[in-house]
Amino acid sequence: MKILKFGGKSLTYGNGFEKTIEIILDKVNNNEKIAVVVSAIANATDELEGILEKAAKNEAYLEQLNAFKKYQKSNFSVDLSEEFRLLEKTFEGVALLGDYSKKIKDNVLAQGEVISAKIVTQALKDKGVNAHFSDTRLLIKTDAKFGDAQPLDSLSKKNVINHFKQNNGTTVNVVTGFIGSNNNNDTTTLGRNGSNYTASLIANYLDAEELQNYTHVDGIYTANPDLVSDAKKIDFLTFNEANELANFGATILHAKTIVPLLEKNIPLRVLNTFNHENKGTLITSTANKEGIKSLSVLENVALVNLEGRGLLGKTGVDARIFKALGDNDISVSIISQGSSERGIGIVVAADKASKAIIALEKEFENDFYSKDVNKISATDNVSVISIIGQDLSTFHKPYSALIKNKIVPILFNNTVTGKNVSLVVNKSELHKAVNVIHGEIFGVSKKVNIAIFGHGLVGGTLINQVLTSAAVIEKRKDIKLNIFAIANSKKVLFNKSGVAENWASEIENSGISYTIDDIIAYANEHHLENLIAIDNTANTPFVQNYTSLIENSFDLISSNKVANTLSYNFYKEVRKSLAENQKNYLYETNVGAGLPVIDTIKLLHHSGENITKIKGVLSGSLSFLFNTFSANDIPFSEALKQAIDKGFTEPDPREDLCGNDVARKVLILARELDLQNEFEEINIQNLIPENLREGNKEEFLSRLSELDAIYAKIKADQKPNHVLRYVGELSGDLQKEKGNLEVKLISVPLDTALGQLKGSDSFFEIYTESYGDRPIVIQGAGAGSAVTARGVFGDILRLSDKG
Known part of the structure; x- marks a missing residue:
């Protein structure tokens, strides 16, 4: 025989109830021997409890009761007059008394299951099935603990076996879940979700072939799908694993369900009423494979803390705690304790926290006077996450991921x-913690949530690169890149599931005004984990937001050089905040666009290598300008126009020609070597004549020809076979607090590596003590939005791989 158990959602009128009847009919038509255990229909138990509370407070309840009766009976011809009359009289009495006992509550709540079983029985009879209503108040005998009664096994087993002997064969017994009765025949309940327990008891007593638990999901998942969208169905579990899940909050199972099944080695299959073809989750005594199986959550709990230095080394403290709590019917789900300063943390049900404190204060009253105990307190608004199958040898991975996301476990x-x-x-x-842990330990993609500030040439190119490559990256690296926010100086576009390819029009049409706090609040509201903020602006004020982003769990990536070239004090403040919050800041594109310049210098410096000088063409824009001007017999203005037309320069090319961009890059490299130079200390050769430095961009562009004579003379005054290069140089004793920083136009032999530079390539020579006169050379594309965006993209992937 197979026992089929159907939950309240499976019995909801409409799609659910009809599906349930179809499943039972299929079993009957296939000549399967079955019994059916049912919960109350839909939310009947909660509704009855709500009406009971209203009656006790003498509030109007008749309208709700009539609606309940109408919904429950629906269009079935079954006689429910006895159940409805009992409810009416009970509520009337409770309203007069203004109170009710646990015994009365059990009698009220039991009617939900009785009504459900009678209606399912009638529905099956209407379909020609020989169905029989089976009231477990006549079968399952319990103790007198109303609200959470314990079955009396021997007597209950005898009753069930005899009942099925009399009503079996072609009969389908429809059994009420959740309820029983004591020796005085008073109605009792087995605790919330007790219908599962009833089903496992029936399966045990009848030596069933299998218990099939029908619910509203496809089985048991690696986490609650309501909390984790990437949760995966588990095909197989052992009884021990299922028991852990039940004890630590998996609502699909009742904590006591497993034991009767384990005793007889009866498989439990969790199935979906609404997806009959799915095979669900099979729970047996045989282990399928080792490893982490699921995350389970307990939400309605509180943490009770007992602190006292004087308890260190004293025996019997734990026993006293458990006795005090046990005497007050308070169950402990978790206990954790320290030793250096004696502290004990106990997790109890949230509604028992106050009672627990009173019990412990009474037990340790004398210890307060002797000052052995100094504090007993409770922390509300906590939750428990249990990682079922987690070995401590690999626990550092999810733990580190939590810390990275600024989630510090209390214990x-x-x-x-x-x-x-x-x-x-x-x-x-x-919510965020469960997603972080789940993404770290299961074979699902790690989700990285990105906010991008600035969507000009670099920012816009980056967004399109991410959207185009996201699917391939997820497949190759199990990293899901999700751009949840795109912002410009005025508007932000939000989408927690990720922006689409039409982001540009969406931000124009649907973007909303914002502050940085709005973006932080959005990430918190939607429990977004693994946060990265990307600054693709050239905005000086925006960098003041860095600290706030860091403190709110964002890692940073920047193509904006400003933050690294403001005062040294600001530079150190950002680093201090990064260290305190255990966050990362990557900015590889600040100096070499897509070239690995900063990474190389960091590696050399941190390994103890003494870097003695760094020199090179640090601007791809100016590299193209002087390579083109030196190699061709053209006016300087023509070479500059080509650089502008190719998009190598800033919209106002004076921002390149003034030398400040190269100076910032030199300063960034200096600070990577822990030098404390300030921007004002850099010796910068400005390539713009003084008479052209003022005025607007349009005026300057109209007067470019005035540059031709100046640079024609500079070019002509060179030695033979020499070319012009605009370089940045860091030199001096780089072991001291400050180095010598210069930005200047120089003439170099054509046959040198620097002289042979082509196109918009950047070129870096890194001189070190170990390498002597032979520098490390890094050369490659140093300009262009695609190259810079790809460099930022590389930083995203570096951060995504961390932890």
Whole structure:
């Protein structure tokens, strides 16, 4: 025989109830021997409890009760007058008394299952099935603990076996879940979700072939799909793993369900009423494979803390704690304790926290007077995340991922034999924490959520590069890049699931005004993890937002050079904030566009290599300008116009010609060597004559020919076979606090590496003590939005791989 159990959502009128009847009919038509255990229809239990509360407060409840009766009976001809009459009289009595007992509550809530079983029985009879209503109040005998009664196994088993002997064969018994009765025949309930427990007891007593638990999802998942969109269905679990999941909050299972099945080795299959073809999750005693199986969550809990230095080394403290709590019917789900300063953390149900504190204060009253105990307190608004199957040897991975996302667990503990780890976190961080852990430990893509500031040439190119490459990157590297925000100086476009290819028109038409706090709030509201903020502006004021972003769990990437070239104090403040918040800041494109210049210098410097000088053509724009001017018999203005037309220069080319861009790059390199130079200390040769430095861009562009005579003379005054190069140079004793920084136009022999530079290439010579006169040379494309965007993209992937 197979036992089929259907939950409340499976019995909701409309698609659910009809699906349930179809599944039962299919089993009958296939000559399968079955019994059916049912929960209350839809939200009947919650509705009955709500009406009971209203009656106790003498609030109007008749309208809600009538609506309940109408929905429950629907169009079925079944006689429910006895159940409805009982409810009416009970609510009337409760309204008069203004209170009710647990015994009365059990009697009220039980009617949900009784009504459900009677209606399912009638629905099956209407389809020609020989169905029989089976009231477990006559079968499952329990103790007198109303609200959470414990079955009396021997008597219950005898009753069930006898009942099925009398009503079996071609009969389909429709059994009420959740309820039983004590020796006085008073109605009792087995605790919330107790219908699952009823089904497993029936399966045990009848030595069933399998228990099939029908619900509204395809099975048990690696995490709650409501919290983690990437959660995957688990095909196989062991009873022990399922028991851990049940104990730590998996609502699809009742914590007591597993034991009766394990005792008889009866498989449990969790199936979806609404997706009958799915094979669900099969739970057996046989292990399928080792490893982490699922994340389970307990939400309605509180953390009770007992602190006292005087308890260190004293015996019996834990026993006293558990006795005090046990005497007050308070169950402990997690306990964690320290030793240097005696502290014990206990996780209990949230509604028992106050009672727990009172019990412990009473137990340790004398210890307060002796000052052995100095504090007993409770932390509300916490949740427990349990990683089922987690071995401590690999626990550092999810733990590090949490810290990276600024989620610091309040406490954690592990089982010695079960390979399970539980974490207590702030409830406000639960959603994000579950996603972070899930993304780290399961075979799903790690989601990286990106906010991009600035969508000009570089920013716009980067956005399109990410959107174009996202699918390939997810397939190759299991990293899902999700651009959730694109902002310019006035508007931001939000999409928690990621912007689409039409982002440019969307930000124009649907963008909203914002502050940086709005973007931080959006990320928090939607529990976005692994946050990266990318600054593709050239904006000086914007860098003041860096600290706020860092403090709110964003890593930073910047093609904007400003932050690294402001005062040395600001530079150090940003680094201090990064260290305190354990965040990263990458800016490879600040100096060499897509070239690995900063990475190389960092590696050399951190390895102890003494860098003695750095020299090169640091601007792709000016590289193209002087390479073109030196190699061709053309006016300087013509070479400059070609650079402008190719998009190598800034919109106002004076921003390149003044030398400030190259000077910033030299300063950035100096600071990578821990030098404390300021921008004002750089010796910069401005390539713009003084009479052309003022005025607007259009006026300057109209007077470009005035540059021709000046640079024709400079070119002519060179030695034979020499060419012009605009270089940045860092020299001096670089082991001291400051170095010598210069930006200047020089003439070099054509047959040197620097002299043979072509196009818009950048060129770097890094001189070190170990390499002597033979520098490390880095050369490659140094200008262009595509190259710079690709460099930023590289920084995104570096950050995504970290942790």
